Amino acid sequence: MNLTIDKSVDARDSYCPGPLMELIRMMKSEPVGTVIEVLSSDQGSAKDIPEWIHKVGQEYLGAEEKDGFWSIVVKKVK
Amino acid sequence: MGKRIVIIGGGTGGTIVANLLARGLRTELRSGEVTVNMLSASEKHVYQPGFLYVAFGRMQDDEIIRDQRGLLDPLINLYVDPAVKIDTESQTVTAQSGRSFPYDYLVIATGSRIVPEEVPGLKEGAHWFYDLAGAKKLRKALKEFEGGRIVVSVGVPHKCPVAPLEVTFMLDDLFSQNGLKEKYELFYTYPIARVHVLEPVAQWAVKAFERRGIRYETFFNMKEVDPLKKQIHSEEGSTLDYDLLIAVPPHKGMPLIEESGLGADGWIPTDKHSLTMAGKENVFVVGDTTNIPISKAGSTAHFEADTVAESLICMIKEGCPGRRYDGKVFCFVETSLEEGTYVWFNYNTPPNPGEPSQMIHWFKLAYNRLYWLSARGIL
Numbered sequence A: 001m002n003l004t005i006d007k008s009v010d011a012r013d014s015y016c017p018g019p020l021m022e023l024i025r026m027m028k029s030e031p032v033g034t035v036i037e038v039l040s041s042d043q044g045s046a047k048d049i050p051e052w053i054h055k056v057g058q059e060y061l062g063a064e065e066k067d068g069f070w071s072i073v074v075k076k077v078k
Numbered sequence B: 001m002g003k004r005i006v007i008i009g010g011g012t013g014g015t016i017v018a019n020l021l022a023r024g025l026r027t028e029l030r031s032g033e034v035t036v037n038m039l040s041a042s043e044k045h046v047y048q049p050g051f052l053y054v055a056f057g058r059m060q061d062d063e064i065i066r067d068q069r070g071l072l073d074p075l076i077n078l079y080v081d082p083a084v085k086i087d088t089e090s091q092t093v094t095a096q097s098g099r100s101f102p103y104d105y106l107v108i109a110t111g112s113r114i115v116p117e118e119v120p121g122l123k124e125g126a127h128w129f130y131d132l133a134g135a136k137k138l139r140k141a142l143k144e145f146e147g148g149r150i151v152v153s154v155g156v157p158h159k160c161p162v163a164p165l166e167v168t169f170m171l172d173d174l175f176s177q178n179g180l181k182e183k184y185e186l187f188y189t190y191p192i193a194r195v196h197v198l199e200p201v202a203q204w205a206v207k208a209f210e211r212r213g214i215r216y217e218t219f220f221n222m223k224e225v226d227p228l229k230k231q232i233h234s235e236e237g238s239t240l241d242y243d244l245l246i247a248v249p250p251h252k253g254m255p256l257i258e259e260s261g262l263g264a265d266g267w268i269p270t271d272k273h274s275l276t277m278a279g280k281e282n283v284f285v286v287g288d289t290t291n292i293p294i295s296k297a298g299s300t301a302h303f304e305a306d307t308v309a310e311s312l313i314c315m316i317k318e319g320c321p322g323r324r325y326d327g328k329v330f331c332f333v334e335t336s337l338e339e340g341t342y343v344w345f346n347y348n349t350p351p352n353p354g355e356p357s358q359m360i361h362w363f364k365l366a367y368n369r370l371y372w373l374s375a376r377g378i379l
């Protein structure tokens, strides 16, 4: 992905509260327009995060698998 | 001049750090080579996990509140004078009284607070057990409850990740015992795709929900509450009617942190192993106020405090940085009014909850009293 990331959340190796909770936290506090990347080593969040982004109507920009973890990128649009 | 350590916050993390320093640096403190000054916003120390039991009428105020001075080793100087500014350039903390506290090493342990006002209508429409006044108000509401739908809803971020499940199971037991089983419905909501953030706990909890007839909705983030219509709306677009709403409100760190420019929303960027504030080797952060993506829990604050105290003692005595924090967290989970289980995990080991038992529940009740030994740095 060739994107400018404004904020990055490194939730690798975190069992609690986990990547999606961290993303939700950041989505609440960052201004509209922010591009946020979540790093997660949890396979479940590679599926759940895009689903949640879609459900709340934010913009899903994509995901990429790196060495054993995922980088998932979202833009806060509302 | 001797080395000055300042600790801000006399809660779980700050108190344990202080008492461990008093033990590890006793000679240096007596000779004046080292001084430890603690600034705290309150002269009282509150055992917050007790709030859950207060809500159910199973603990009283005097069991969960102690004088902070009495918990601290006499070698620690306590100032009941909240910090209003932290300046990491001049290495000085200013207190509300105007007094300033220069430091060589700083420990920030100011914890977190609920911000129900972040969700419109929540303050007016919901109950919670996340502070003492809220727990007492909920206790009254539970006594008066005659039936209907109870919605348990969870904000992000929050401390004590297992509390929403615990309150749900305890409520189900309470109303079953009170003969209301047929007259009420419990509805649990959770912000992510499963009923608890820890997957093994979620798998176990879903089975318990099904057995007990507790309904649930996942991907539910509180957006707004309408206290007149008694409805709660989610960010994801759904609406639930309630008769009694019990919320775990979203949390923020303390205003001091944001006002001093140390971290957005009061969370301080912290190295997950050394527990130092990003870019500052002489500033340690303990407990809820870190931005580390692990549980905000008393046990986290406790294990972090052990690490920080050991690091400080090592730096002062031998000039070397100390131990690394491995992400250890331990949580008891009440699974009913009579049984409980527990989880522990760290950065590398996933949680693995065991079968609930009466014995673990009793152990939790015992810990509720042993906590005072933890705070003293004995346990």
Ligand SMILES: Cc1cc2nc3c(=O)[nH]c(=O)nc-3n(C[C@H](O)[C@H](O)[C@H](O)COP(=O)(O)OP(=O)(O)OC[C@H]3O[C@@H](n4cnc5c(N)ncnc54)[C@H](O)[C@@H]3O)c2cc1C
Pocket: B008, B009, B010, B011, B012, B013, B014, B039, B040, B041, B042, B047, B048, B049, B050, B051, B052, B081, B082, B083, B084, B109, B110, B111, B112, B129, B130, B131, B159, B160, B163, B254, B256, B286, B287, B288, B289, B296, B297, B298, B299, B300, B301, B330, B331, B332
């Ligand atoms: C209902 C409930 C149930 C819980 N159950 C559990 C459980 O079962 N297990 C578990 O491990 N954890 C549990 N917790 C979480 C636990 O209580 C907290 O995570 C823990 O207290 C965090 O410790 P801390 O030292 O970071 O902050 P705290 O213990 O909150 O201490 C912060 C201290 O800083 C002080 N302070 C704040 N601002 C300032 C300032 N400007 N200047 C000076 N001092 C200041 C405060 O007065 C306070 O004394 C529960 C919490 C709640 C609310």
